[in-house]
Amino acid sequence: xxxxxxxxxxxxxxxxxxxxxxxxxxxxxxxxxxxxxxxxxxxxxxxxxxxxxxxxxxxxxxxxxxxxxxxxxxxxxxxxxxxxxxxxxxxxxxxxxxxxxxxxxxxxxxxxxxxxxxxxxxxxxxxxxxxxxxxxxxxxxxxxxxxxxxxxxxxxxxxxxxxxxxxxxxxxxxxxxxxxxxxxxxxxxxxxxxxxxxxxxxxxxxxxxxxxxxxxxxxxxxxxxxxxxxxxxxxxxxxxxxxxxxxxxxxxxxxxxxxxxxxxxxxxxxxxxxxxxxxxxxxxxxxxxxxxxxxxxxxxxxxxxxxxxxxxxxxxxxxxxxxxxxxxxxxxxxxxxxxxxxxxxxxxxxxxxxxxxxxxxxxxxxxxxxxxxxxxxxxxxxxxxxxxxxxxxxxxxxxxxxxxxxxxxxxxxxxxxxxxxxxxxxxxxxxxxxxx
Numbered sequence: 001x002x003x004x005x006x007x008x009x010x011x012x013x014x015x016x017x018x019x020x021x022x023x024x025x026x027x028x029x030x031x032x033x034x035x036x037x038x039x040x041x042x043x044x045x046x047x048x049x050x051x052x053x054x055x056x057x058x059x060x061x062x063x064x065x066x067x068x069x070x071x072x073x074x075x076x077x078x079x080x081x082x083x084x085x086x087x088x089x090x091x092x093x094x095x096x097x098x099x100x101x102x103x104x105x106x107x108x109x110x111x112x113x114x115x116x117x118x119x120x121x122x123x124x125x126x127x128x129x130x131x132x133x134x135x136x137x138x139x140x141x142x143x144x145x146x147x148x149x150x151x152x153x154x155x156x157x158x159x160x161x162x163x164x165x166x167x168x169x170x171x172x173x174x175x176x177x178x179x180x181x182x183x184x185x186x187x188x189x190x191x192x193x194x195x196x197x198x199x200x201x202x203x204x205x206x207x208x209x210x211x212x213x214x215x216x217x218x219x220x221x222x223x224x225x226x227x228x229x230x231x232x233x234x235x236x237x238x239x240x241x242x243x244x245x246x247x248x249x250x251x252x253x254x255x256x257x258x259x260x261x262x263x264x265x266x267x268x269x270x271x272x273x274x275x276x277x278x279x280x281x282x283x284x285x286x287x288x289x290x291x292x293x294x295x296x297x298x299x300x301x302x303x304x305x306x307x308x309x310x311x312x313x314x315x316x317x318x319x320x321x322x323x324x325x326x327x328x329x330x331x332x333x334x335x336x337x338x339x340x341x342x343x344x345x346x347x348x349x350x351x352x353x354x355x356x357x358x359x360x361x362x363x364x365x366x367x368x369x370x371x372x373x374x375x376x377x378x379x380x381x382x383x384x385x386x387x388x389x390x391x392x393x394x395x396x397x398x399x400x401x402x403x404x405x406x407x408x409x410x411x412x413x414x415x416x417x418x419x420x421x422x423x424x425x426x427x428x429x430x431x432x433x434x435x436x
Contacts, residue, residue, distance in 0.1 A: 008227055009187055010411065011047065011229070011411055012229075012403065012407045013047075013229065013274075013403075013404045014047045014048050014188060014229050014231060014257070014258040015047050015257060015270050015404075016047045016048065016258065016259070016261050016270045016271050017046065017048050017188070017190060017258055018037070018046035018048070018049050018050060018260075018261045018266075018267050019050045019051075019052040019056055019087065019261075019262070020034055020037040020049070020050070020051055020052060020056065021034075021052060021056040021065075022034060022051050022052060022056070022061075022064075022065030022066070022068050022069055022086075023058075023061040023062070023065035023068050024057075025058065030065075030068060031068035031071065034051055034068055034069065034072040035072055037051075038072055038076040038077070038080050039076065041081060042415055042417070042418050043267070043268045043271045043272065043415060043418050044267055044268055045080070045082055045267070045412075045414060046082050046261060046267050046270075046271070047083065047258070047411075048082055048083045048084075048085055048157075048258075049080065049083070049085070050086065051065075051084070051086040051087070052087045053065040053066055053069065053086060053087060053104055054088065054089050054125050062089065062104065063104075066103075066104040066108055069086050069115065070110070070113035071115075073115035073118050073119060074115040077115060077119070081412055081413070081414040081415075083120040084118055084119055084120055085119075085122060085123050085157055085187075085188075086104075086108055086119065086122055086123065087122070087123035087125060088101035088104045088108075088122055088123070088124070089101040090125055090126055090136060091125075092127055092128025092132045092162065092164065093128070097126075098135065098136075101124070101139075102142075102143075105122055105143050106143060106146065108122075109143050109147055109154070110147065111148075116147065116149070119154070120154075120155055121154045121155030121156060121157060121187055122140070122154060122155075122156065122157070123158070123188070123190070124136045124156060124157070124159070125158075125195075126159065126161050126195065127160075127162075127168070128162060128164040128165060128168070129164045129165075129167070129168050130168040130171045130175055132164075133168060133175075133183065133186075134175075134180075134183070137156060137183055137185065138181075140154050140156055140182065140185060141182055151182060152182045152184060152185045155185055155187035156183075156186050157186070157187045157188035157190060158188075158190065159190045159233075160190065160191050160196065160215070161192035161194075161199060162195070162196065162199040163196075163199060163200060166215060166218055166219075169189065169219065169226075170218075172186070172222060173225055173226055186226065186228055187228065187229065188228065188229050188230075188231050188258070189219050189222060189223045189230050189231070190230075190231040190232075190260070191216060191219050191231070191232050191233040192233050193212050193215070194233070196212065196215060197209055197212075213250075216230075216256055219256065220251075223256075230256040230257075230258065231259060232247065232248075232251050232258065232259040232260060233260050234260040235259070235260070235262070236262070238262055238263050238266060241269060244266060245269065245273060248270065248273040248274065249273075252273070252274050257274045257404065258270075259273075271415075272422075274401070275346070275401070275405060276344065276348075276349055277346070278345060278346065278423055280342060280343060280345040280347075280348045281342075282300045282340055282341070282343070283342075284302055284307065284340050285339045285340075285341075286302070286306035286307050287306040287321035289306065291304055293375070298374065299374045299376050299381060300374065300376065301375075301377075302376070306320070307319065307320050307339075307377055308377070308378055309377035309378045309380045310378065310380065312326075314328070314329075315327060315329075316328075316332045316380070318335055318336075320339070329382075332382060333382060333383075336375060336384055340384065342371050342373075346401075346405070346423050346427055347427050350402070350430045350431050352369055352390065352398065353398060353399075353435065354430070354434060355367070355369070356390050356395050357434065360392075365392070366389055367389075368387040368388070368390070369388050369389075369390050370385060370386070371386055371388070372385035402431055402435060403435075406431070409428070416428075
């Protein structure tokens with residue numbers, strides 16, 4: 001029997017969770033957006049596509065929406081490069097909503113409609129305590145038995161939109177694997193901060209959403225503990241690309257590598273966001289603001305006004321914000337190293353991993369990796385160099401972005417050309433070889 005925290009699904013990572021309305025009134029073809037979404041390829045196509053027969057579709061259009069899902073997926077599902085997980089209606093406090101969702105699952109999964117062989121699972125919103133999750137799981141089992149599908153073959157993803165659902169995540173390790181449920185079918189834990197805010201009766205001065213860092217942390221932790229995948233909720237300001245990246249960066253640091261995408265543009269950003277960059281770069285802490293340095297002929301240049309540096313003969317004056325320091329050259333290097341960080345490229349990561357693998361083969365348990373460069377601030381250039389010890393723990397930690405890359409490469413052949421353009425064919429081939 002596999003460990004409870006072992007990934008059970010073919011996908012080990014999910015970067016993008018993209019929702020699409022299933023039926024729109026007033027259109028000549030109410031399934032127009034479904035047909036457009038199922039045709040997405042490459043970086044525009046999500047890892048998980050969610051034909052959304054709940055919030056994105058008007059209540060009076062949901063019956064038609066379920067039929068549209070079956071029709072569109074039957075026609076184009078075989079060529080779609082990601083997984084397909086329709087969202088159906090559900091509510092922990094509303095039996096009629098649960099019944100409607102069950103009927104839509106039966107409609108979509110009916111083999112006579114031709115879609116089920118391309119459907120990977122269903123997304124269940126508005127779940128409550130763990131007993132409510134079990135109710136949903138039982139409906140999945142009924143659908144599977146009704147149509148002769150293998151029990152557990154349909155994955156179940158849930159959206160965490162209430163305090164009771166958040167608490168239920170902490171019980172999964174005890175519940176999964178029991179004989180009275182098929183909760184091993186669980187796949188994604190997706191945060192729904194809008195309804196969560198409503199459930200918490202939260203108020204902010206601007207009416208905007210709280211950040212809910214604790215919810216995101218709890219979801220990432222529960223996913224790790226139960227062998228599942230954590231996905232953050234929607235980022236509503238679709239024009240704020242920088243804000244979307246900032247959110248993804250914060251999520252990635254806590255192990256939540258997936259995020260909801262509302263538009264194909266967000267899908268592209270979220271598909272690329274967790275992957276290592278094509279080119280390494282330096283960043284500096286400029287009085288609390290992280291600023292990327294500009295590379296000019298091998299020199300890393302700071303062009304802002306929050307940090308000032310002046311050479312005064314044998315000493316230097318360094319000003320950061322309101323603090324001024326008078327430093328010897330070695331002291332200046334130490335101060336700058338505290339402010340600077342290097343963001344490694346995929347090539348850098350692979351180089352380091354290959355070097356460590358070679359050292360292990362030679363019988364060494366740890367080696368020093370050196371990162372050096374020249375920084376220019378206000379025309380003053382300073383050579384910097386730092387050593388980082390690599391041991392097996394460091395190696396395994398750095399394997400996470402490489403494992404993500406490998407998962408993408410193995411499961412998304414439609415993105416092979418994009419990845420080769422991003423990194424080069426040689427780097428792709430080397431990345432696929434490290435860690436074997």
